Amino acid sequence: xxxxxxxxxxxxxxxxxxxxxxxxxxxxxxxxxxxxxxxxxxxxxxxxxxxxxxxxxxxxxxxxxxxxxxxxxxxxxxxxxxxxxxxxxxxxxxxxxxxxxxxxxxxxxxxxxxxxxxxxxxxxxxxxxxxxxxxxxxxxxxxxxxxxxxxxxxxxxxxxxxxxxxxxxxxxxxxxxxxxxxxxxxxxxxxxxxxxxxxxxxxxxxxxxxxxxxxxxxxxxxxxxxxxxxxxxxxxxxxxxxxxxxxxxxxxxxxxxxxxxxxxxxxxxxxxxxxxxxxxxxxxxxxxxxxxxxxxxxxxxxxxxxxxxxxxxxxxxxxxxxxxxxxx
Ligand SMILES: NC(=O)c1ccc[n+]([C@@H]2O[C@H](COP(=O)([O-])OP(=O)(O)OC[C@H]3O[C@@H](n4cnc5c(N)ncnc54)[C@H](OP(=O)(O)O)[C@@H]3O)[C@@H](O)[C@H]2O)c1
Numbered sequence: 001x002x003x004x005x006x007x008x009x010x011x012x013x014x015x016x017x018x019x020x021x022x023x024x025x026x027x028x029x030x031x032x033x034x035x036x037x038x039x040x041x042x043x044x045x046x047x048x049x050x051x052x053x054x055x056x057x058x059x060x061x062x063x064x065x066x067x068x069x070x071x072x073x074x075x076x077x078x079x080x081x082x083x084x085x086x087x088x089x090x091x092x093x094x095x096x097x098x099x100x101x102x103x104x105x106x107x108x109x110x111x112x113x114x115x116x117x118x119x120x121x122x123x124x125x126x127x128x129x130x131x132x133x134x135x136x137x138x139x140x141x142x143x144x145x146x147x148x149x150x151x152x153x154x155x156x157x158x159x160x161x162x163x164x165x166x167x168x169x170x171x172x173x174x175x176x177x178x179x180x181x182x183x184x185x186x187x188x189x190x191x192x193x194x195x196x197x198x199x200x201x202x203x204x205x206x207x208x209x210x211x212x213x214x215x216x217x218x219x220x221x222x223x224x225x226x227x228x229x230x231x232x233x234x235x236x237x238x239x240x241x242x243x244x245x246x247x248x249x250x251x252x253x254x255x256x257x258x259x260x261x262x263x264x265x266x267x268x269x270x271x272x273x274x275x276x277x278x279x280x281x282x283x284x285x286x287x288x289x290x291x292x293x294x295x296x297x298x299x300x301x302x303x304x305x306x307x308x309x310x311x312x313x314x315x316x317x318x319x320x321x322x323x324x325x326x327x328x
Contacts, residue, residue: 002027002038002075008065008100009306014054017310020066020099028063028097028104033270035084035092035107036076039326041123041300042098043069044309045156046239047266051096052310058096059267066306067098068266071113071123072326081107089113091122093130093273095266099306101326108274111281115289124295124321128160129284131238131265134276136161136214137168137283139261140236144169146211149204149228151221153192154181156321157238161214162190163293164284173210175200177316184296184319204228212236219243226252226260237262296320 008025030036048066050056058064071091074084084090084107092110097103113122136142142165150161153174162185165172172190176182182192193200201224204210209230215221219242225235226248233256253260265273287293298318301309303326313322 002036002102006101007303008097009303010065010099011052014052017052017307017314019052020307020310022304025065025100027102030076030078030081030104032078032080033106033108034078034104035074035081035090035110036102036104037070037072037090037092037110038075038102039070039072039098039100039123040119041071042067042100042303042324042326043124043127043156044306044313044322044324045069045127046313047127048099049310049313062095062266063097063103065097065099067096067100067103068094069123069126070094070098070103070326071119072103074110075102077107083107084110089119091126093126093265093277099303099324101303106270106274108270109277111277111285114285116291117288117295120297120300120323120325121295124156124297124323125288127265128156128321129280130273130276131157132160132164132214133280133284134265135236135238135263136164136212138276138279139263140212140214140234142168142170142212145171147171147173147204147207147209147230148212148214149173149175149200149210150214151175151200151217152241153185153190154319155216157214157216159184159188159296159320160293162188164287166190167287167292170212171207173200173204173207181319200224201228209233214238216240217242219246222246223248226258229256229258231256232258234259234261238264298322300325
């Protein structure tokens with residue numbers, strides 16, 4: 001049994017972290033294909049910060065509450081759900097609504113808790129796993145033996161990308177902005193590049209060029225990425241922390257037969273997300289169970305302290321994932 005109302009963290013109005021406030025909300029009712037999850041933990045992601053600031057609206061039909069991933073127990077489901085039973089523990093990709101005691105998602109966007117992970121670690125997994133798999137493996141077509149560069153190497157996304165690429169047999173390079181962050185990258189078996197002191201273009205060119213680059217920085221990095229790529233290299237853009245507009249010499253793309261692409265996860269169809277989930281179940285979950293891919297938790301905050309969690313993320317001092325503990 002579960003109550004009619006719940007505690008959630010809502011965005012009072014677009015702005016700074018203090019706009020996150022506790023509120024009473026109705027417990028969401030699962031539709032035909034959805035499950036209702038009682039949360040143990042919610043993951044915090046940079047897109048939550050952008051949503052709170054008014055720069056990333058939820059897609060039509062999604063909850064206005066922030067929160068793109070969680071772990072917890074299934075407590076109810078729609079009539080069309082056959083995959084799950086009540087009482088099963090899952091982690092799930094959410095279209096929004098994760099900063100709350102209960103959340104709904106499409107039944108096919110939930111996955112079992114991978115063997116060996118805590119509920120806190122499992123909550124920190126879906127957003128990065130879906131994003132990295134779809135952009136590095138599906139779109140970026142990374143294969144064993146290739147050279148892979150990821151920017152923002154100690155972000156939640158970056159650490160998942162490093163480990164997934166290593167598990168696929170790639171040689172991995174990652175950029176970060178401090179010696180401490182570089183140490184964390186090296187501990188995952190990748191070559192760290194401190195971008196404040198070193199030139200990633202030079203390092204990659206000396207290594208033979210990157211076959212794939214996953215970039216969340218954009219701006220001045222875009223023409224430099226193009227220079228760092230090997231022939232037939234691919235550049236996948238997933239964010240533009242430094243801005244989306246640049247002047248670019250397209251002749252280099254032609255001469256080196258490069259592919260420039262990108263994607264955002266949240267607005268994709270339920271079917272597309274279910275297809276990614278299927279691949280995660282079959283390919284990434286065994287890598288996690290084998291211990292070759294893991295989750296690094298930077299810090300844990302109570303749900304009521306979500307504003308503190310956002311402030312921590314905005315310092316960019318974190319290494320790995322920030323989570324909110326929802327249930328004691
Ligand atoms: N396209 C998609 O589907 C998708 C899905 C999820 C997330 N994303 C994006 O992927 C990125 C990583 O997400 P996350 O949740 O893993 O974020 P995160 O943990 O907050 O990491 C972002 C990191 O980027 C680095 N960075 C470089 N330039 C920056 C700048 N100008 N401003 C702020 N940080 C900068 C920082 O590390 P240094 O100190 O080393 O610079 C920072 O730690 C975000 O931009 C997010 O919006 C995209």
